[in-house]
Amino acid sequence: xxxxxxxxxxxxxxxxxxxxxxxxxxxxxxxxxxxxxxxxxxxxxxxxxxxxxxxxxxxxxxxxxxxxxxxxxxxxxxx
Amino acid sequence: xxxxxxxxxxxxxxxxxxxxxxxxxxxxxxxxxxxxxxxxxxxxxxxxxxxxxxxxxxxxxxxxxxxxxxxxxxxxxxxxxxxxxxxxxxxxxxxxxxxxxxxxxxxxxxxxxxxxxxxxxxxxxxxxxxxxxxxxxxxxxxxxxxxxxxxxxxxxxxxxxxxxxxxxxxxxxxxxxxxxxxxxxxxxxxxxxxxxxxxxxxxxxxxxxxxxxxxxxxxxxxxxxxxxxxxxxxxxxxxxxxxxxxxxxxxxxxxxxxxxxxxxxxxxxxxxxxxxxxxxxxxxxxxxxxxxxxxxxxxxxxxxxxxxxxxxxxxxxxxxxxxxxxxxxxxxxxxxxxxxxxxxxxxxxxxxxxxxxxxxxxxxxxxxxxxxxxxxxxxxxxxxxxxxxxxxxxxxxxxxxxxxxxxxxxxxxxxxxxxxxxxxxxxxxxxxxxxxxxxxxx
Amino acid sequence: xxxxxxxxxxxxxxxxxxxxxxxxxxxxxxxxxxxxxxxxxxxxxxxxxxxxxxxxxxxxxxxxxxxxxxxxxxxxxxxxxxxxxxxxxxxxxxxxxxxxxxxxxxxxxxxxxxxxxxxxxxxxxxxxxxxxxxxxxxxxxxxxxxxxxxxxxxxxxxxxxxxxxxxxxxxxxxxxxxxxxxxxxxxxxxxxxxxxxxxxxxxxxxxxxxxxxxxxxxxxxxxxxxxxxxxx
Numbered sequence: 001x002x003x004x005x006x007x008x009x010x011x012x013x014x015x016x017x018x019x020x021x022x023x024x025x026x027x028x029x030x031x032x033x034x035x036x037x038x039x040x041x042x043x044x045x046x047x048x049x050x051x052x053x054x055x056x057x058x059x060x061x062x063x064x065x066x067x068x069x070x071x072x073x074x075x076x077x078x079x
Numbered sequence: 080x081x082x083x084x085x086x087x088x089x090x091x092x093x094x095x096x097x098x099x100x101x102x103x104x105x106x107x108x109x110x111x112x113x114x115x116x117x118x119x120x121x122x123x124x125x126x127x128x129x130x131x132x133x134x135x136x137x138x139x140x141x142x143x144x145x146x147x148x149x150x151x152x153x154x155x156x157x158x159x160x161x162x163x164x165x166x167x168x169x170x171x172x173x174x175x176x177x178x179x180x181x182x183x184x185x186x187x188x189x190x191x192x193x194x195x196x197x198x199x200x201x202x203x204x205x206x207x208x209x210x211x212x213x214x215x216x217x218x219x220x221x222x223x224x225x226x227x228x229x230x231x232x233x234x235x236x237x238x239x240x241x242x243x244x245x246x247x248x249x250x251x252x253x254x255x256x257x258x259x260x261x262x263x264x265x266x267x268x269x270x271x272x273x274x275x276x277x278x279x280x281x282x283x284x285x286x287x288x289x290x291x292x293x294x295x296x297x298x299x300x301x302x303x304x305x306x307x308x309x310x311x312x313x314x315x316x317x318x319x320x321x322x323x324x325x326x327x328x329x330x331x332x333x334x335x336x337x338x339x340x341x342x343x344x345x346x347x348x349x350x351x352x353x354x355x356x357x358x359x360x361x362x363x364x365x366x367x368x369x370x371x372x373x374x375x376x377x378x379x380x381x382x383x384x385x386x387x388x389x390x391x392x393x394x395x396x397x398x399x400x401x402x403x404x405x406x407x408x409x410x411x412x413x414x415x416x417x418x419x420x421x422x423x424x425x426x427x428x429x430x431x432x433x434x435x436x437x438x439x440x441x442x443x444x445x446x447x448x449x450x451x452x453x454x455x456x457x458x459x460x461x462x463x464x465x466x467x468x469x470x471x472x473x474x475x476x477x478x479x480x481x482x483x484x485x486x487x488x489x490x491x492x493x494x495x496x497x498x499x500x501x502x503x504x505x506x507x508x509x510x511x512x513x514x515x516x517x518x519x520x521x
Numbered sequence: 522x523x524x525x526x527x528x529x530x531x532x533x534x535x536x537x538x539x540x541x542x543x544x545x546x547x548x549x550x551x552x553x554x555x556x557x558x559x560x561x562x563x564x565x566x567x568x569x570x571x572x573x574x575x576x577x578x579x580x581x582x583x584x585x586x587x588x589x590x591x592x593x594x595x596x597x598x599x600x601x602x603x604x605x606x607x608x609x610x611x612x613x614x615x616x617x618x619x620x621x622x623x624x625x626x627x628x629x630x631x632x633x634x635x636x637x638x639x640x641x642x643x644x645x646x647x648x649x650x651x652x653x654x655x656x657x658x659x660x661x662x663x664x665x666x667x668x669x670x671x672x673x674x675x676x677x678x679x680x681x682x683x684x685x686x687x688x689x690x691x692x693x694x695x696x697x698x699x700x701x702x703x704x705x706x707x708x709x710x711x712x713x714x715x716x717x718x719x720x721x722x723x724x725x726x727x728x729x730x731x732x733x734x735x736x737x738x739x740x741x742x743x744x745x746x747x748x749x750x751x752x753x
Binding site: 036053067 | 093097101131335
Binding site: 082083086092098099102104109111114116217336342345480 | 531532533538541546558559560588613614615616619620623624641644645646647648649650651653654657658668694695697698700701726729730731751752753
């Protein structure tokens with residue numbers, strides 16, 4: 001099922017399908033390893049609910065909710 | 080002919096990033112084996128430090144601990160510096176016993192003011208050591224993560240938290256640290272709001288005035304000055320965001336590095352890099368300032384004024400008298416006026432200049448002398464003015480070099496004077512209303 | 522003659538510790554990059570009778586024209602052409618760190634990789650076959666633990682070797698992309714001054730990525746329309 005990265009709950013893992021959003025931010029997100037095909041795990045929300053912490057490419061990365069909304073992921077189990 | 084679109088699709092930039100990561104994946108398939116180690120220590124620590132309920136209280140406790148550390152641990156260093164200064168002072172005192180003017184320069188000029196300030200190097204350096212340790216450990220990136228939402232509501236980026244903390248040590252390295260903030264608007268707001276964070280150089284002023292005018296309440300008085308500085312910094316950031324730098328703060332795409340125990344060597348190095356900036360400022364302005372101040376206070380148009388003279392007829396007295404009328408509604412006399420002028424070189428010089436003026440006039444204990452001349456309401460207004468008006472000349476220089484704009488530097492100077500005057504006047508009026516406007520009325 | 526060495530890496534990889542290990546604090550010089558509020562740290566050290574000048578490039582994740590730090594780094598490598606580029610790679614975060622390595626390879630720099638924080642990588646359960654990695658990348662890789670000063674001698678040796686026999690990195694992409702790169706390189710090669718100052722393949726890749734700075738270089742030249750055909 002395709003959904004937004006911002007909709008994942010702690011412990012959920014998904015595969016990135018598409019990175020949208022504006023030029024500079026989109027490129028930064030991709031440079032940090034959130035590219036189509038990447039496996040990404042939602043770790044936790046910050047205590048105030050935003051930003052969100054993810055694990056991708058073996059390290060921890062934070063994005064604001066508004067940035068995570070620009071990344072589409074698939075929660076289908078990979079073969 | 081093959082086109083870019085056919086190979087890489089509508090978004091070649093992202094597709095290229097994907098290709099690179101795919102190549103890395105292929106390389107690592109051959110070169111990297113991962114053994115499951117379960118939750119690492121770093122992961123476990125995050126479970127607590129970033130916990131939904133504990134995250135913010137832990138942050139507040141750590142900030143409090145940082146202050147406690149810099150204050151408590153500095154006591155012994157301050158005592159060492161003080162003892163050393165007294166020894167040196169006595170040595171010069173006997174050496175120059177025959178020469179009245181030279182003895183006055185050394186005892187009144189150097190030891191009347193300079194010596195009061197020097198020990199305060201200790202809390203500044205220990206503050207930087209604590210910050211370096213927390214930063215190198217990986218916690219500060221987490222603190223930015225924890226605080227981002229709140230700070231964003233106030234118009235600044237979560238990462239601004241780091242320059243804010245540094246500002247409690249010295250605003251110069253703090254303003255320089257704003258470089259790590261991406262995005263022009265975010266960076267400008269962080270730079271222009273930082274000078275209101277109460278740096279270590281203002282501490283001697285608070286210590287002197289709080290002890291003289293609010294005995295028994297020193298701690299609360301000093302604490303409220305720090306809170307006021309923080310509040311004005313946040314208000315300024317909010318105002319700038321609403322007016323000149325409209326828009327949303329930059330994205331928060333940040334790595335949370337693995338926690339590590341920082342080596343003492345690395346932390347000390349880090350502390351030194353920042354502390355040396357303060358030392359340079361202090362070395363230049365405080366020592367030079369002390370000598371200039373002594374000359375200006377011991378001499379007047381009539382020449383050398385002799386022992387225990389009326390300093391109001393000296394150059395310092397004349398200069399202070401010039402701006403005194405502006406501050407008369409707050410109860411400032413020519414001494415405080417002069418202190419404000421000289422304190423533009425460095426905030427500590429406020430103490431230095433008062434020390435020198437009173438020392439030349441024959442008073443050794445500045446505190447007692449102050450309490451005999453001003454009311455607590457005036458003292459509070461002066462502390463607030465010192466906190467908020469123009470940061471020292473070195474910080475103004477740093478604002479110029481970091482904003483690369485004379486316009487914003489000038490804005491910062493003018494705005495700070497206005498806000499300092501307004502808040503000092505409000506405080507003076509409030510305190511006078513509750514009966515603290517009388518000399519000796521604490 | 523002084524060998525010019527540039528130090529580059531992601532933030533949090535221990536780059537400044539390596540810099541301090543190579544150049545003692547007293548011999549460091551801190552200033553700014555011309556016209557930029559980005560710190561520039563330089564320093565010299567001697568090794569086997571040779572003098573080395575180390576330049577610390579700002580820590581960065583990428584080399585786009587969009588961020589000041591990144592632009593400073595890439596402009597330095599392109600225009601100052603340092604003899605050796607030392608890329609500090611965090612072994613415990615190797616997947617994302619190698620992204621910058623690939624970007625440096627696109628720049629055809631003479632690279633030495635310092636695979637740092639090997640101790641942290643081990644504690645994370647990572648086993649890295651360093652020799653294999655070096656051969657796959659085609660660049661020398663040295664294991665280091667900067668905080669314990671481990672591997673510093675090896676690193677100096679590798680820098681010396683790389684300076685004596687320079688070998689610009691070369692990165693081959695999958696064949697469909699290579700076709701595009703080749704086509705653009707043919708078009709770009711007409712402009713001799715452009716391709717002598719910048720690696721032609723790098724220009725081609727940046728054109729595909731629509732890099733602002735490279736697009737501006739091309740704009741208004743005779744190449745402009747021919748290049749646009751490839752994108753049409």
